[in-house]
Amino acid sequence: MIRLFLKHSLLFVLLFLLQIVVLQQLYFWYVVPLVYVYILIRWPATLSAGWVLTLGFLLGLLVDINADTPGMHAAATTFVAFLRPALLKGFITKEEIETLEPRERSMGFIPFWKYVISIVLLHHTALFMLESFSFFDPLLLLVKIIGSALLSLLLIFLFERF
């Protein structure tokens, strides 16, 4: 239990720093990989829905404070944290839930990536829609959502192999 807690705290800190210190500063043609959702993806299935929601909100808020976008990442992350239990339930069988930490190895290739792709797409869509609220350019929005999602998924794919 303690080991699990320490492991996830470490993951939280490392990915968060990677996001704000490295990725947020890069510039590939309007597109930013948002790997911090991987923190939320990895939380154990046994973590209660209320905790997922609260921690998701805090995670988004921390990113916001660093990116000078109060509320934007928090809103998007809270949104996927709300949908996460339902998504997880949809892709894994009942017996597994007790112990499972969502990973490719434990869930199987296809269910895991269905779960990850849904979370990443929902999160990025919500985020970039909120960003473009006062300033709507459908083509740029699409480029941002798809481009960022592809980069985020690529990085998550690499993390899964470590």
Place this chain on the structure above:
Amino acid sequence: MRQLIQFLARNRFFFLFLMLESLSLILLFRFNDYQQGVFFSSANRINGKLYSYREAVSGFFALRENNTELLRLNSEMELRIASLEESLRNAGLAEKELKAADRYEYIQARVIKNSVSQLRNYLTVNVGKQDGIAEGMGVCNHQGIVGVVSVCSDHFSVVIPVLNPEISFSCIIAGSNSVGSLNWKGGDTRFAWLEELPDYAFWAVGDTVVTSGFSDAFPRGIPVGVIHSIEKKSNSSFHRSQVRLFTSFESLADVRVISQFLRDERMELEKELEQ
């Protein structure tokens, strides 16, 4: 009452979601204007420190490059000063003109955090109130205009750069005195729009755009960019044109904050007029 409590308890997950989501949206719509609090911005102490360390590391590796650039600029400046002094002396204006230049002071700053890929970009610099920075001061670098200070804590400030649609700058086309308003509309970071240019203005592609000096933030004549293309709206007496910005925002490192000695006096005067 009991039923209500039971109802709330049964759906507590959903209510927690509603509460957190509305909290986020309130933050988003209330604080995203440019008067956001220092706490919720990267000017707060912890983030400021974090970004300073990062900047110290990346700054070290760029030292040689920066040094060469500075030396090159320095020699360029020396040449320009020499030729300007010469022409001033010839015109007999030296005393008066140099006095006017004394009304501004540059405060050197380093960009410790920068973003260009977002729709509303912000950057953080390593100077704050204790270095004499105040909200509303202009920021530029050796290439041209950068932005305006939005909030400052004791040691750090957040700057709203040109690359943020929420801010516009009063500019003129050098040589013609036609005034327009410069605004960025998202997308390409090399271009912004100069709007509300009167119909009768004289200007052409390739003309230089500089600040007008009508706002408190900038003196007249800070370089902004060159006119890249012109767009005339058929049913309006105003033009707008695309401006290629001089400043490359992707690689901002050293900037200067412009402090006007007479800023307070000017602001007081303008406030009096409003009342």
